[in-house]
Amino acid sequence: MKKIFCFMLSALIIVFSAGGCLAAERIALMLEGADPVAMPNSFNGICCSGLEMARERYGRKIQTEVYNAYGDAALLEPLLREASSESDLVIITSSLYVPALRAVKDEFPDCTYVVFDSRGMEGVTNIVFREEEGGFLAGVLAAMMTGEKDMARINGDFVIGIILGEDVPPARRFKLGYRAGSWYTSPGVEVLCEYTGSFTDASKVAAAARKLSRGGADVIFCAAGPASLSAIKDAVSGGWWCIGVDSELETEFPDAVLASVVKRSGHVVARVIENYMDGKLPKxxxxxxxxxxxxxxSTWTRESKMNVPVEIRDKIDEIAEKIKNGLIVINEKSYGGVSAS
Structure with a gap:
């Protein structure tokens, strides 16, 4: 009887041991550009914060790795292939990886891919941020603020600007929304635009801001990634106001930034991992x-409330609700027929 009991106990120990040694899910986060450690408030940094939330929640159930091409286009495909060979789930946060994904994904049929800013790619989960909605609210804010003649650095020319980095779909959607929001609020306001070709070259963004300012722009939407900080840092001395992007930059630069278009990429990364772990990730x-x-x-921050009049903040809240409820639809045929080109 003792031998039978010992055998059963040993079997139970083996079963529990096997259950406790299930392989962790291997998750890769693909970034492009800014160093998330050096720039925690950048888009990449916020994405990594979502990965950290998942680590805290799932502990040893997941193993994570972060890959970053740091602006080197030649690294996009090799990095993605390496991540695919060593991961169960690959989260791609930059549309610059999309050509590489098309070339690589069929080689790794057991790998699950989630890609931001891609549409219609079969066999992967495509997530598109509606940047045009954030851009629309930024356009509303800029068009209303450029009419505040009693405010410092507002010159009365009714000209606003936008700085974008590379010519990629998210940037085009920001531009489309910004121009549409401006027209919706004040059709007579002129909108100037500059592409710098980079999300990391601060000198190009600073030069673009100066050029827009010479053209009369006194409110500039700085949507060129982490390089936007150069335009923000020059705002007071240069004579313009900025609208930030990705995180609430007015809390760091209250004399330069009116508010920021917040893109909650960290929340999205965390939810993607949650849905994957629960077996509910749609393809x-x-x-x-x-x-x-x-x-x-972010017109809710203390710093934004100091610079943006309450009637403008209330108007933005009203318009935001209309967007949420589908009463304002932003496309190239609406609000003055503005185009993202």
Whole structure:
């Protein structure tokens, strides 16, 4: 009887041991550009914060790795291939990886891919941020603030600007929304635009801001990634106001930034991992924006309230609700027929 009991006990120990040694899910986060450690408030830094939230929640159930091409296009495909060979789930946060993904994904049929800013790619989960909604609110804010003649650095020319980095779909959507929001609020306001070709070259963004200022722009939406900080740092001496992007930059630069278009990429990364771990990650395309709590403009911060009049903040809140409820639809045929080109 003792031998039988000991055998059963040993079997139970083996079963529990096997259950406790299930392999961790291997998750890769693909970044492009800014160093998330050096720039924690950048888009990449916020994505990494979502990965950290998942680590805290799942502990040893997941193993994570971060890959970053740091602006080197030649590294995009090799990095993605390496991540795919060593991961169960690959989260791609930059559309610059999309050509590489098309070339690589069929080699790794057991790997699950989630890609930001891609539409219609079969066999992967495509997530598109509706940047045009955040851009629209930024355009509303800029068009209303450029009419505040009693405010420092507002010159009365009714000209606003936008600085973008590389010519990629998210940048085009920001531009489309910004121009549409400006026209919706004040059709007579002129909108100037500059592409720098880089999300990391601060000198190009600073030069673009100076050029926009010479053209009369007194409010500039700085949507060129982490390089935008150069335009923000020059704002007071240069004579313009900025609208930030990705995180609430007015809390760091209250004399330069009116508010920021907040793109909650960290929240999205954490939710993607949660859905994957629960077996609920869809393999299709969907978009996220204001209604899903993944995009907003930070007129709620103390610093923004100091610089943006309450009637303008209330108007932005009203318009944001209309966007959420589908009463304002932003495309190239609406609000003056503005184009993202």
């Amino acid at each position: 299709d395309s969907f978009s996220i924006g204001l209604a899903e709590g993944c995009m907003d403009i």
